[in-house]
Amino acid sequence: MENKTEIITETKKEFPVIRKRIGNTTYLVWVHFAQTAGETMQEKIRRMLRDEVRYMPENG
Numbered sequence: 001m002e003n004k005t006e007i008i009t010e011t012k013k014e015f016p017v018i019r020k021r022i023g024n025t026t027y028l029v030w031v032h033f034a035q036t037a038g039e040t041m042q043e044k045i046r047r048m049l050r051d052e053v054r055y056m057p058e059n060g
Contacts, residue, residue, distance in 0.1 A: 015030045015032040018031060
């Protein structure tokens with residue numbers, strides 16, 4: 001089975017589309033960004049990682 005990720009922009013769509021094929025199933029994800037967002041994507045990823053680590057159970 002081949003896993004393939006492809007980013008496409010369809011002229012009929014307002015947002016770009018990510019197409020991911022896994023086996024015989026193709027997934028389509030439409031991407032958009034809020035113009036009124038209070039944080040950048042970098043800030044959001046850092047916050048999510050920080051929160052994830054904060055709530056991880058301790059090993060051992």
